[in-house]
Amino acid sequence: MMKIQHGEAERHVLTVTVDNEAGILARIAGMFTARGYNIDSLTVADISENHSISRITIVTQGPPSVIDQIHAQLERLVPVHKVTDLTESGPHVERELALIKVSGTGEKRVEALRVADVFRAKVVDTTTSSFIFELTGAPDKIDSFIAIMRELGLVEVGRTGIVGMMRGGNAA
Amino acid sequence: MTQERSGAKILVESLVRQGVEFVFGYPGGAVLPIYDELFGDDRIRHILVRHEAGAAHAAEGYARSTGKPGVVLVTSGPGATNAVTGIADAFLDSIPMVVITGQVATNLIGSDAFQEADTIGITRHCTKHNYLVRDPAELAATIDEAFEIATTGRPGPVVIDIPKNVQVATAPLSDAKPQRPQRYNPRLAAESDEIAKAIDLIANAKAPILYTGGGIINSGPRASELLRQFQALTGAPVTSTLMGLGAFPADHSDWLGMLGMHGTYEANMAMNRCDVMINVGARFDDRVTGRLDAFSPDSTKIHIDIDRSSINKTVPVDLPIIGDCATVLEQLIAAWGNRKATDLSEWKARIDGWRARDSLAYPRRSGDLIMPQYAVERLFALTRDKDPIITTEVGQHQMWAAQYFGFDKPNKWLTSGGLGTMGYGMPAAIGAQLGNPESLVIDIAGEASIQMNIQEMGTASQFRLPIKVFILNNEYMGMVRQWQELTYESRYSNSYSDSLPDFVKMAEAYGWKGIRIHDESELDAGIKAMIEHDGPVMVDCLVSKEANCFPMIPSGAAHTEMLLYGDVHAGTMDDEAKALV
Numbered sequence: 001m002m003k004i005q006h007g008e009a010e011r012h013v014l015t016v017t018v019d020n021e022a023g024i025l026a027r028i029a030g031m032f033t034a035r036g037y038n039i040d041s042l043t044v045a046d047i048s049e050n051h052s053i054s055r056i057t058i059v060t061q062g063p064p065s066v067i068d069q070i071h072a073q074l075e076r077l078v079p080v081h082k083v084t085d086l087t088e089s090g091p092h093v094e095r096e097l098a099l100i101k102v103s104g105t106g107e108k109r110v111e112a113l114r115v116a117d118v119f120r121a122k123v124v125d126t127t128t129s130s131f132i133f134e135l136t137g138a139p140d141k142i143d144s145f146i147a148i149m150r151e152l153g154l155v156e157v158g159r160t161g162i163v164g165m166m167r168g169g170n171a172a
Numbered sequence: 173m174t175q176e177r178s179g180a181k182i183l184v185e186s187l188v189r190q191g192v193e194f195v196f197g198y199p200g201g202a203v204l205p206i207y208d209e210l211f212g213d214d215r216i217r218h219i220l221v222r223h224e225a226g227a228a229h230a231a232e233g234y235a236r237s238t239g240k241p242g243v244v245l246v247t248s249g250p251g252a253t254n255a256v257t258g259i260a261d262a263f264l265d266s267i268p269m270v271v272i273t274g275q276v277a278t279n280l281i282g283s284d285a286f287q288e289a290d291t292i293g294i295t296r297h298c299t300k301h302n303y304l305v306r307d308p309a310e311l312a313a314t315i316d317e318a319f320e321i322a323t324t325g326r327p328g329p330v331v332i333d334i335p336k337n338v339q340v341a342t343a344p345l346s347d348a349k350p351q352r353p354q355r356y357n358p359r360l361a362a363e364s365d366e367i368a369k370a371i372d373l374i375a376n377a378k379a380p381i382l383y384t385g386g387g388i389i390n391s392g393p394r395a396s397e398l399l400r401q402f403q404a405l406t407g408a409p410v411t412s413t414l415m416g417l418g419a420f421p422a423d424h425s426d427w428l429g430m431l432g433m434h435g436t437y438e439a440n441m442a443m444n445r446c447d448v449m450i451n452v453g454a455r456f457d458d459r460v461t462g463r464l465d466a467f468s469p470d471s472t473k474i475h476i477d478i479d480r481s482s483i484n485k486t487v488p489v490d491l492p493i494i495g496d497c498a499t500v501l502e503q504l505i506a507a508w509g510n511r512k513a514t515d516l517s518e519w520k521a522r523i524d525g526w527r528a529r530d531s532l533a534y535p536r537r538s539g540d541l542i543m544p545q546y547a548v549e550r551l552f553a554l555t556r557d558k559d560p561i562i563t564t565e566v567g568q569h570q571m572w573a574a575q576y577f578g579f580d581k582p583n584k585w586l587t588s589g590g591l592g593t594m595g596y597g598m599p600a601a602i603g604a605q606l607g608n609p610e611s612l613v614i615d616i617a618g619e620a621s622i623q624m625n626i627q628e629m630g631t632a633s634q635f636r637l638p639i640k641v642f643i644l645n646n647e648y649m650g651m652v653r654q655w656q657e658l659t660y661e662s663r664y665s666n667s668y669s670d671s672l673p674d675f676v677k678m679a680e681a682y683g684w685k686g687i688r689i690h691d692e693s694e695l696d697a698g699i700k701a702m703i704e705h706d707g708p709v710m711v712d713c714l715v716s717k718e719a720n721c722f723p724m725i726p727s728g729a730a731h732t733e734m735l736l737y738g739d740v741h742a743g744t745m746d747d748e749a750k751a752l753v
Contacts, residue, residue, distance in 0.1 A: 002747035019355070022304065027296055034297040065484060072481035078301040078321060078356055 009061040011040070012087040013094060013164045014071070015172060016056040019079035020046055027077060028056060037062060037070050041161030053081070057163045084172040091167040097160045098142045103130040104153030112152040119145045130155070177345040179308035179338045180205040183272065185345060186315040188215050192243050194234060194606055195219065196227040200247025201287060202274030205339035219606065219635060222627035224251050226599040228258020229625065232267045233600030236586045237561055238607040239392055241268040241322050248274045249287030252333075253294065257593055259329045260298035264590025265415060266390055268327035270318050271299075277337035278306055291333045300328030306335070308343035313350035325358030326479040327390050358478060360496040362503055369491055370450075370474050371507045377448035379519040380408040383431065386415030386589065387453015387477060389582045391497035395419070396582045398501035399452065405505065407513040409523060411439035413454045414574055415589040422578030428523070429532075432460040433725045434571040437531035438523055440723075440731040443468050445522070451475045453497040456487040457590070466730030476500045531723045532575055534737050538716035542692050544569065544644045547713050548576040548616065551642060554699045560612040561586065561604045565597040565621030568650035568721045573616040575721075595624025601639040602631055612640070612703065619645040619712075620669050629682040632708045640702050641710045643675060646717045654720050658735075659727065659745040679710035689713040 018024050025044055032039050040059040047055045060070060067085065074083045086092040100121070102112045109129070116123065116133050119141065125132035135145055139162060146157055166172045177185070183206060187195070196219045199207045210218050221227040224246045231242025242262075246255050252273040262269045276285040292304045301321050303314050311334070318330040362370075374380055382403060388395045396419040403410055403426060410420045411428040420427055429436035431443055440462075443449070449471045454460070456475075461467040464486060473489040475482070476497060483492040493500055534545045548569075562577055563586040564570040570587055579585050586604060588596040597615040605613045615622075622643055632639050652667040679686030685705045689698040689712070702709045723734040728749035 002751060022306075023292060023296075026293070030296055065488070069481065069485055072483070072485075076479065076481050081355075 007063045009038070009063060010067065010087075011059065011061050012067050012085055013092070013162060014058045014060065014074070015084045015086060015164060016058065016074055017081045018054050018056060019081070020048070020052055020054040021079055024054065024079055025056075027079070028058075028074070031073055031077065032060070032070075035069075035073060037066065043161040043163055057161070059162050084166070086164045086166060086172070089166055089172065092164055093167060094138055094162050094164045095136060096139050096142055096162050097134065097136045098146070099124070099158045100133045100135060100146060100149055100154065101130060101156040102133065102149050102153045103155045105129050108152045112149065115145070115148050115152070121145065174344045174346040176342045178205065178209075178340055178342050179311055179334065180209040180340070182308055182311045182343065182345050183315065183334065183339070184209045184213060184216065186312050187243065190315070190319050191240070192216055195243045195245045196221055196230045196234070196603065197245030198224050198227060198247070198251060200251050200274065202248035202276060202336050203245060203251070203272075203339075205336065206245065206272070206274070206334075218245070219602070219631065221599065222630050223625065224254035225257050225595065226602075226625050226628040226631065228255045228269070228271065229261065229593070229596050229599035230603035230606075230628075230631070231269050232258060232262050232265075232596070233563060233586050233603030234607045235262075235267050235269055235603070236389075236600070237583050237604035239583060240607070241270055241319060242603060244269065244271040246271070246273055247287065248276055248291070249289045251287075252291040253289055256294060256298065257591075259295055259331065261588050261591040261593045261596065262329040263298045263300065265588065266327050266386060267329065268322040269329040270315075270322050271329060271331045273331060273333045274339070275304065275333045275335040278335045279337070281335065291331065295331045298329070299331050300326075302331035302333065304333045304335075305338055308338050308341050311338070311343070312345060313352040316350045317352055317356070321356050325356065359494050360478070360499045362476075362493045362495045362500050366491065366493045367500075367503045367507045370493065370504060373448050373472055373474060373491065374406055374408070374450060375508075375511055375514065377408075377514065378516070379445060379447040379522075380406065380450065380516070381442050381446040381448075382408045382410040382450050382452060383412075383443065383454055384410060384416045384419050384452045385413040385454025387497045388416055388419040391453065393582050395453075395498035395501060398498055398505060402501050402505050402508070405508050405511070405513060407516050408450065409442060409520070411435070411443065413457065413460055413589070414587060416454060417574060417585045418579035418582045421580035423580060430574050432457075433462070434575065434721055434723060436575075437529045437723055437734055437736065438526040440725065440734060441526040442523055444731040446471045449473045451477075451489070452501065453477060455482045456485065458486070461487060462725045463728055463730045466732070468731070529736070531734070531736055534719070534722070538719060540691065541714060541716040542689070542695060544646065544715040544719050545572050545576055546692070547644060547695060547715060548572045550695050551614070551616070551699055552577045554696060555612060555614065555703060558612045558703070560584070560614050561601075561608060563587065563597040563600040563604060563613070563615045565615070565617045565624075566592045566594045567618045567621055568646075568654065568719075569616055569618040569621075569644040571651075571721045572644070577616070594621040598622065598639070598641055599625050599628045599631070601641070602628060602635075602637055605637040605639050606635070614640045614642055617641055617643045618650060619643050619647065619672055619675070620649040626678075629678070629684060629708070629710075633683045636707070638705075638707050640708070642702065643710065643712050644715050645672075645675070645712050646715050646719065647672065648717060650719075651721065653718075657718075657720070658724075658743060659750060661743045675710055675712035684708040684710050687711045
C-alpha cells in the first residue's frame with residue numbers, strides 16, 4: 001500500500017512589492033495554489049503616493065527548497081518588483097492587529113479588562129455587557145491574549161495577518 | 173502624428189508595427205470589429221483554422237521554426253477556452269506567442285453573458301503574463317509590452333483579452349513608439365566570477381558532459397553555433413533533451429543521442445557517471461532525470477538557465493548561472509581562451525563501451541508488417557538532403573522520430589515536449605510551412621494523435637500548404653499500450669484505435685493526396701511519392717502493432733536501469749512506481 005508523504009516545513013515571512021494593478025492578488029495567491037504552496041496569511045495594501053505600488057506580506061511554510069522556489073516563482077511574475085524573505089534576511093519586526101470581542105458581566109468582565117490592560121490592548125467599543133479590544137503585536141502575543149479571552153467570554157476575533165519589516169536603517 | 177482610432181484599428185496597426193506577417197485565428201461575435209479591420213488589409217495574412225486549438229499550435233509551429241512570435245486571434249468564451257491547450261503547450265515549452273482573445277463588453281463582464289468566460293482567470297497560470305484591456309488608450313502600450321514579454325527572457329505565451337466595446341471605442345494613436353515603464357528586465361549575462369568557476373570546473377573535468385535543452389533553440393541559431401564552438405574547445409560529449417534536438421549535429425562523433433526515458437544507453441550512462449555536468453538551457457525534467465535520488469549522483473553540476481526558478485527546482489546544482497544561453501556560451505568561449513582541451517580519451521573509451529550496446533537496435537521484422545523504427549529511418553534517409561522540418565504528435569511515433577531521425581540544425585524539430593499534446597503536429601506543420609514556404613515539412617504522426625486535430629486538413633487545403641503527414645499506423649495508442657503491457661500485465665484498457673477512418677479516402681475528401689503503405693517493399697516508393705507530390709499528402713503507413721519504444725527507463729527507475737529490446741520485463745510495477753509518472 002502506498003501512502004502520501006509530507007515533508008518538514010519551515011515558516012517564512014516574505015514581503016513582495018508589486019504593481020498595483022487589477023488581478024495582482026489573484027495572480028500571487030493563485031500561483032501559490034497552482035504550485036501547491038501554503039499561505040498562512042497574506043496582507044496587501046497600497047503603499048505609494050500615486051497608488052501605483054502595493055506591498056504584500058505573505059507568511060508561508062515549506063522545506064527550504066520549496067521556500068527558495070516560492071521566492072523564484074514570485075520574482076518571475078511580471079508585475080512583481082521585489083521579493084524579500086524576512087526570515088532569511090535576519091532580524092525583522094512582525095506585527096499584526098486584531099479586534100477581539102468579549103461579552104459578559106460581573107467578575108469575568110472586570111478580569112477581561114484587567115488582562116487587556118496587561119497586554120496593552122485598547123478598548124475601541126463598549127456596551128454594558130461587551131468590549132471590543134484592539135490589540136497590536138507579534139502573532140504569538142495575540143494568540144496568548146485570545147487564549148485567555150476564551151475563558152472570559154470571547155465572541156468574535158478578526159486578525160489582519162502579519163506585516164513585517166527589516167530592522168535597521170535600510171529598506172529591504 | 174496622432175490620430176483618433178478605434179481599438180480594433182489600434183490593435184491591427186500595433187501588430188503591423190511588431191512585424192507580424194500571419195495571424196492564426198477564427199472569427200466570432202466578440203472579435204468582429206477586429207475581423208472587420210483585417211478585411212482588405214493585406215499587410216497581415218489571416219490564416220483561418222478549423223478549431224482554435226489548431227490556431228494556437230499553428231502559431232507555435234510558426235514560432236519554433238522561425239524564431240519569431242506566433243500570433244493568435246480568437247473570440248471570447250469557447251474561442252478562448254479552445255485555445256487554452258495550445259497556450260499551456262507554449263508555456264511549458266517556452267514558445268513566444270501573443271494570443272488576442274475577444275471578450276464581452278466591459279459592462280457585461282461578470283454577468284454570465286453569451287460566450288463569456290473568465291479568460292484572464294483561466295489563462296493566468298498557463299501564460300507568462302496576461303492582460304485585460306479596459307480602455308483603447310492602453311492598447312498600444314499593452315501590445316508593445318506583450319511582445320517584449322513573449323519574446324525576451326524565457327519566452328512564453330502572453331494573452332491580451334480585449335472586450336468588444338474596447339475594440340469599438342476610440343483613442344489617440346501616435347506614430348511614435350508607445351510610452352510605458354520598462355518593468356521586465358531579464359538578466360542575460362553571467363557574472364565574471366561565475367564564468368571563471370565554470371571554466372575551472374570544466375577544464376579540470378575527467379568526465380564532462382554537455383546536457384543541452386530547448387533553451388539553446390530559444391536563444392536563437394547563434395546559440396547552436398556557440399555550443400558547437402565550445403564543444404570543439406572542450407571536447408566534451410553532448411546529449412540533449414527532446415526539446416534541444418538539432419542544436420548539436422547528430423552525425424558528430426561526440427553526439428550521444430537524446431537522454432532520458434527513451435534516450436540512448438550511452439547518453440544516460442554518461443549522465444550517470446560524469447564528473448562535471450554542464451546543463452545549458454535544460455530544466456531537469458522528470459522525463460530526463462528518472463528517479464531523482466539516483467540521478468547523476470557523483471557529478472558537480474553547472475546549470476545555465478535564463479529563468480531563476482529553474483535553478484534547484486528539482487535537482488540541486490553546484491554552480492547556477494542565470495543568463496541567456498548564447499550570451500553565457502560566448503562568455504565561456506572567451507574565458508576558455510587558448511587552453512588545451514583535457515585528454516578525455518579514457519572517458520570516451522568508456523562511452524564507446526556503452527555505445528557498443530547498440531541501444532537503438534530493434535528486431536528488423538515483425539511478421540509481414542513494417543517496423544515503425546525502420547519506417548522513420550527510411551524517411552530520414554530519403555529526406556535528409558532536403559533539410560526537412562519535422563513536427564510530431566505525441567506518443568511512440570514521437571520518440572521514434574526523436575531517436576531515428578538525425579537533426580543537425582536548430583528550428584527543424586517541432587514537438588510538444590513539456591505538455592505532451594496529442595494533436596500538435598499537423599497544425600504546427602501548417603504554421604511551419606507558412607513561415608518556411610520553401611521547406612519540406614513533415615508531420616510524423618500516429619493514427620490516434622492525428623485524429624485530435626484532423627480538421628486542420630482543411631486549413632492546409634485552403635492555403636495550399638504542401639505539408640506531409642506520415643502516419644505510423646499501429647492501430648493503438650501505442651505509448652499507452654506499451655505502458656499497459658509493461659506495468660498493467662497487458663490489460664489494454666481503451667487503448668485500441670477502433671473504428672479508424674480510411675486515411676487515404678479522408679485525404680482525397682480534403683483534396684489531398686493519400687498514400688497507403690502496407691509492405692516494406694512499398695516503403696521507399698511511398699515516401700518518394702509523398703515528397704514528389706506538389707501539395708499536401710497523407711501517408712497511412714501500416715506498422716507493427718505491438719512494437720515497443722526502447723530504450724526505456726521505467727517509471728521510478730534510475731538512468732542505469734534501462735530496458736532494452738530483448739530484455740525481459742515483469743509486466744507489473746509496485747504502487748510507488750505506478751504513481752510516479
